[in-house]
Structure formats: C-alpha cells, structure tokens
Amino acid sequence: MAREYSEEAGPGWPGWAKAGVTALLLVHGAAVLSAVMAASPSSDLQRAIADRFRWYYKLVDQGYTYRFYTAGAPPTPILIADVQFGDGRTETLRIPDRAQAPRLRYQRHLALAYHLFEDVRRAPRDPGGDSRSRWAASYARHLCAENPGASRVVLYLQDHLNPSPRELVEAAQEGRAIDAEGPRYYGDRQRIGAYSCDD
Structure with missing residues (x-):
C-alpha cells in the first residue's frame, strides 16, 4: 500500500x-x-x-x-605495509588492493596512496633516512590498531608504471595482451619508515 x-x-x-x-x-x-x-x-x-x-x-x-x-598518466603510487607481529610473523598489505570492493572503496584507497606519496615527498627526513611524514605515522598507527598483536609497521612506496603507448600499439598489432601487473611495471620499493605499535 x-x-x-x-x-x-x-x-x-x-x-x-x-x-x-x-x-x-x-x-x-x-x-x-x-x-x-x-x-x-x-x-x-x-x-x-x-x-x-x-x-x-x-x-x-x-x-x-x-x-x-588521463592519457600519459604518471606512475601510480602503491603503499606497501609490512605489519610485524610479536610472534614473529609478518603480513604484507597493499593500498590500493586490486581486490578491494566496492570499486568506490578502491578509488578511496587510491586517493589515500596519492595523498601519502605527496606528503612523504614534501616531508623532511630524519638522520636515519626515515620520513618525518605525519600522515605516514598516522597510517601506521591505524594499521597497528586494526591488527591486534602487531608490534611494528614498516611502510614503503612503490611506483606502478603504465605501459607506454608504443607498447600498447605493438601488443595490439601482434594480438597479444600486456600483463600490466608483471614485475617490469613495478619500480623499486622506497622505504618510508618503521613505526612501533607501542608508541
């Protein structure tokens, strides 16, 4: 009715x-x-x-x-977190995670990775080489809280490169697919810093 x-x-x-x-x-x-x-x-x-x-x-x-x-987009920053536990095991998390659902949540995680990348780029570094990014420390605190038993979080950034237009054209002409998730499309990990969960 x-x-x-x-x-x-x-x-x-x-x-x-x-x-x-x-x-x-x-x-x-x-x-x-x-x-x-x-x-x-x-x-x-x-x-x-x-x-x-x-x-x-x-x-x-x-x-x-x-x-x-957009065409000619720069590499996508990927945040990698090694969450270390008191019992010796380590879990590696990736933001954004391609399996993230719904897709809008993936988009939000992509924005978080970009935001952290910009903050780390602008932040000063301490004598030990770690970034003094306040956002990195905030992300680490969140990961500690979300993973009970975690003792330490080590954060890294990694570039996910895009295939060049030439590679895409050549692959299309040859009728083959490009595996954009292959190792050649990932840059080296750059350490942001290590954060204790006890702090």
Whole structure:
C-alpha cells in the first residue's frame, strides 16, 4: 500500500537553503566538468577554466582520479605495509588492493596512496633516512590498531608504471595482451619508515 504524504508531513526547506544547495551543486558540477575537459589533449582555455577550481579540488581532495585516467598518466603510487607481529610473523598489505570492493572503496584507497606519496615527498627526513611524514605515522598507527598483536609497521612506496603507448600499439598489432601487473611495471620499493605499535 503506497504511503500518502500531505502538507502536514512537515515543512519543506526554506528558500535560502534551496538556493544554497543549488549553488553548491552548480559549483561542484562545473568543477567536475572543467576537470574532465582540461585533461590532455586540451586547449589553453579549458585548462584556464579548470585552474579557477584549483581551490575546490584541494578542498575536496579531488583530482587524483582524473589524473589517473588521463592519457600519459604518471606512475601510480602503491603503499606497501609490512605489519610485524610479536610472534614473529609478518603480513604484507597493499593500498590500493586490486581486490578491494566496492570499486568506490578502491578509488578511496587510491586517493589515500596519492595523498601519502605527496606528503612523504614534501616531508623532511630524519638522520636515519626515515620520513618525518605525519600522515605516514598516522597510517601506521591505524594499521597497528586494526591488527591486534602487531608490534611494528614498516611502510614503503612503490611506483606502478603504465605501459607506454608504443607498447600498447605493438601488443595490439601482434594480438597479444600486456600483463600490466608483471614485475617490469613495478619500480623499486622506497622505504618510508618503521613505526612501533607501542608508541
């Protein structure tokens, strides 16, 4: 049985609230559309329009996925965590994990890896060579909390390279597939640092 609504169900949104939400949706839509249009190849005008929304992309942490899916995208940073336990065993975690579901969660993990990569790149290093990234320490604390019995977390970054356009064309002409998960498409691990779970 369908439920009937009447005017007595409650007041609607006031006019100022409707106008405010409409304005926010228009700004968001324009920001998303301009980011898509500014992806290479694009004109100076398209890039200039997207530049006007740079503040918004930083505010909502938007932009990594557009960069990831454009032609000539840079390598994807992969966060690798070796979680060491008191009993001597080690579990290795990868962010983003390709098996992550739903896909939106994978996208969020991809953004986390990009965010950490940028923070580690900007952070100073201590004399021992480890990064002083506050975000790396925060990620390590989270992994300690999520893995009871963990004694230490060692974090690494690794680049996942993209096949070149030439490789893709050659593979298509020869009728073969490219295994982008093969070892040749992964750079060396770069240690971020080791974090004790007791801290």
